[in-house]
Amino acid sequence: xxxxxxxxxxxxxxxxxxxxxxxxxxxxxxxxxxxxxxxxxxxxxxxxxxxxxxxxxxxxxxxxxxxxxxxxxxxxxxxxxxxxxxxxxxxxxxxxxxxxxxxxxxxxxxxxxxxxxxxxxxxxxxxxxxxxxxxxxxxxxxxxxxxxxxxxxxxxxxxxxxxxxxxxxxxxxxxxxxxxxxxxxxxxxxxxxxxxxxxxxxxxxxxxxxxxxxxxxxxxxxxxxxxxxxxxxxxxxxxxxxxxxxxxxxxxxxxxxxxxxxxxx
Numbered sequence: 001x002x003x004x005x006x007x008x009x010x011x012x013x014x015x016x017x018x019x020x021x022x023x024x025x026x027x028x029x030x031x032x033x034x035x036x037x038x039x040x041x042x043x044x045x046x047x048x049x050x051x052x053x054x055x056x057x058x059x060x061x062x063x064x065x066x067x068x069x070x071x072x073x074x075x076x077x078x079x080x081x082x083x084x085x086x087x088x089x090x091x092x093x094x095x096x097x098x099x100x101x102x103x104x105x106x107x108x109x110x111x112x113x114x115x116x117x118x119x120x121x122x123x124x125x126x127x128x129x130x131x132x133x134x135x136x137x138x139x140x141x142x143x144x145x146x147x148x149x150x151x152x153x154x155x156x157x158x159x160x161x162x163x164x165x166x167x168x169x170x171x172x173x174x175x176x177x178x179x180x181x182x183x184x185x186x187x188x189x190x191x192x193x194x195x196x197x198x199x200x201x202x203x204x205x206x207x208x209x210x211x212x213x214x215x216x217x218x219x220x221x222x223x224x225x226x227x228x229x230x231x232x233x234x235x236x237x238x239x240x241x242x243x244x245x246x247x248x249x250x251x252x253x254x255x256x257x258x259x260x261x262x263x264x265x
Contacts (some may be wrong), residue, residue: 002088002198004180004191005055005078009047009071011207018043020210021050047207048076054205055080068139072187079191086195087173089139091132094187098124106134108153110165128188130154133162133177136192141171162190 012018018039022030025046033045048069055078056065066088067080073094081088103112107130115126133154138144147168154177155165162177178198180189191198 001083002079002081002086002178002191002193002195003055003059003203004090004178004189004199005051005203005205006092006180006182006189007047007051007076007205007207008074009043009076009207010074011209012043012047013039014209017207017209018046021046021207024053025049044071044076047071048078050207051076051078051205052080055203068136070135070139070189075185075187077189079193081193081195083195086193087140087142087175088191088193088195089136089141090189090191091135091139092187092189093128093132093135095124095128098127103127103130106149108150110153110155114156125188129162129179129190132188132190133179133192136177136190137164137175140175140192140194 012021022033025033026049029045029049033042036042036045048071052067052069055061055067059080059082061067061080061082064084065080065082066084066086067078068088068090070077070090070092072092075092075094077090077092079088079090098115103115107115111130115123115130118126134149134152137152138147138149141147152167152171153165154162156162162179164175164177167175173194174196175192175194176196176198178191178200180191180200180202182189182202182204189202
């Protein structure tokens with residue numbers, strides 16, 4: 001059976017919590033995160049792998065378990081199959097504005113017509129639904145964008161379920177789809193797998209502090225003259241753009257220029 005899992009990574013904007021999970025992921029994932037410029041992207045990279053580690057542990061999955069990861073905005077997603085030899089792909093995309101040029105370029109004519117046939121306010125929703133369905137198939141095949149997105153077509157049953165109406169000659173196994181929604185989250189999510197049994201209930205994991213001592217405020221002391229220093233490691237918190245929060249930037253101002261000492265006699 002296939003399960004899909006979801007988590008929000010905003011707790012990883014706190015440097016203490018980020019460090020805890022950073023130390024638990026494999027070295028290869030740490031190097032990948034270190035190569036990213038912005039903290040928000042590093043949080044997504046570490047968060048996605050931390051989610052998989054959590055799922056693998058509680059489900060007792062082995063090293064050969066088939067899985068796939070995705071992330072967008074503040075969120076990460078993981079899908080896996082417990083059946084050897086199956087293919088699994090998942091995709092999560094925070095919804096934005098409708099992108100007509102992208103739809104014309106990457107979608108089949110029938111898919112594009114399906115979107116255009118909707119009311120103006122519904123087109124963005126359908127654009128992103130098609131996008132994650134396309135991406136999840138590409139990721140299941142492990143070809144990614146190396147496979148033409150117009151070499152397969154997605155259609156809908158009378159009950160409103162997506163299915164592959166046509167597919168590439170090299171990938172003729174039967175693929176099954178599932179879509180997911182999370183209350184309060186404006187994102188499209190989908191899973192595509194050769195495992196026909198897909199749990200359609202999205203599981204959620206909450207990232208939280210593991211229990212280290214937080215030394216952020218207690219270890220600050222004031223110096224004479226109004227300057228501030230620290231006695232220990234300081235926790236930092238980043239906002240949703242990955243920038244240091246204003247309150248944290250203020251705490252970063254250490255060693256203010258002191259008034260000159262009076263001349264000693």
